[in-house]
Amino acid sequence: AKRGLPSVPQLTTLNLSGNSIGPEGATEFARMLSENFPASLTRLEGIDLSQHLEAMKLPSELPTRDNEDIINYLRIVKKVGVKMPIAKIILTGPPWAGKTCLVHRFVHNRFLKERKMTPGMSLKSWKVPMTDDLEFMFYDLGGQPVYATTHRLFLHTRACFLVVWNPKAETNRLDRVHEYVRDLLDVVPDALLTFLTTHADEGAAELSESEVDALREK
Structure with a gap:
C-alpha cells in the first residue's frame, strides 16, 4: 500500500x-x-x-x-519543495508601550515621532539585510483590551513573542502586563516570552530583582 x-x-x-x-x-x-x-x-x-x-x-x-x-x-x-525563511514575531502588551515604534525602527531604520494607537493589529514585514531572503513578519497587536479576544486568533502558531511595556506609564503597571501574559499563555502554554521595557531614555525605572522574579512566577 x-x-x-x-x-x-x-x-x-x-x-x-x-x-x-x-x-x-x-x-x-x-x-x-x-x-x-x-x-x-x-x-x-x-x-x-x-x-x-x-x-x-x-x-x-x-x-x-x-x-x-x-x-x-x-x-x-x-x-x-517549500522554502519559508520567515520569522513571525508577535508583539503584545499594554497600549502606548512602544510596540509600533519598535517595529517602525526595525522596518524603516528611523524613530517614529508622531504615532497613533494601533487599531486592532498592524502587520509589517522586514527583509533582514545580508541574508538569503530571510524575512521578519511583525504582528503588532494593539494593546486595547477590547481587541484581546480577536488577538487570540493570531496566537495559534509558532512565533517569537515579545511582551512590551513602558514602566513609566500608569496603564503599563506590572499587574496589567501579567494580564497580557496570561492571555497569551492560555493560548500557547509553551510559548517562550521575551520581556522588553521601553522609554529608557526618558528615565523609565528598571525592574527590581523581586519584580523580575514575580514576573517569572506569574
Missing part, C-alpha cells in the same frame, strides 16, 4: 468513508500520504488530515485548513 498511491497516476479522488481503519490506521495513512503523495490527487474524503499533522510532519499552522488546502500544500512540496 505504501507504494500503491504514487503508482496510480490518474488518481484524483479517494473516499475512505466506511473503512474500518481506526485512529491508528488513519494516522498511518496520513503519514504514508505525506511521504508518497500522488500528484494527481485533488480530493480526499473520510479522514480529516488536520488531525494528523504531527505524523505528516507538517507545520502546526495547518489545523485551521481543510483537506483541500493540505493536499494543495503536499502537491507544492512534492513539485518544487
Whole structure:
C-alpha cells in the first residue's frame, strides 16, 4: 500500500468513508500520504488530515485548513519543495508601550515621532539585510483590551513573542502586563516570552530583582 498511491497516476479522488481503519490506521495513512503523495490527487474524503499533522510532519499552522488546502500544500512540496525563511514575531502588551515604534525602527531604520494607537493589529514585514531572503513578519497587536479576544486568533502558531511595556506609564503597571501574559499563555502554554521595557531614555525605572522574579512566577 505504501507504494500503491504514487503508482496510480490518474488518481484524483479517494473516499475512505466506511473503512474500518481506526485512529491508528488513519494516522498511518496520513503519514504514508505525506511521504508518497500522488500528484494527481485533488480530493480526499473520510479522514480529516488536520488531525494528523504531527505524523505528516507538517507545520502546526495547518489545523485551521481543510483537506483541500493540505493536499494543495503536499502537491507544492512534492513539485518544487517549500522554502519559508520567515520569522513571525508577535508583539503584545499594554497600549502606548512602544510596540509600533519598535517595529517602525526595525522596518524603516528611523524613530517614529508622531504615532497613533494601533487599531486592532498592524502587520509589517522586514527583509533582514545580508541574508538569503530571510524575512521578519511583525504582528503588532494593539494593546486595547477590547481587541484581546480577536488577538487570540493570531496566537495559534509558532512565533517569537515579545511582551512590551513602558514602566513609566500608569496603564503599563506590572499587574496589567501579567494580564497580557496570561492571555497569551492560555493560548500557547509553551510559548517562550521575551520581556522588553521601553522609554529608557526618558528615565523609565528598571525592574527590581523581586519584580523580575514575580514576573517569572506569574
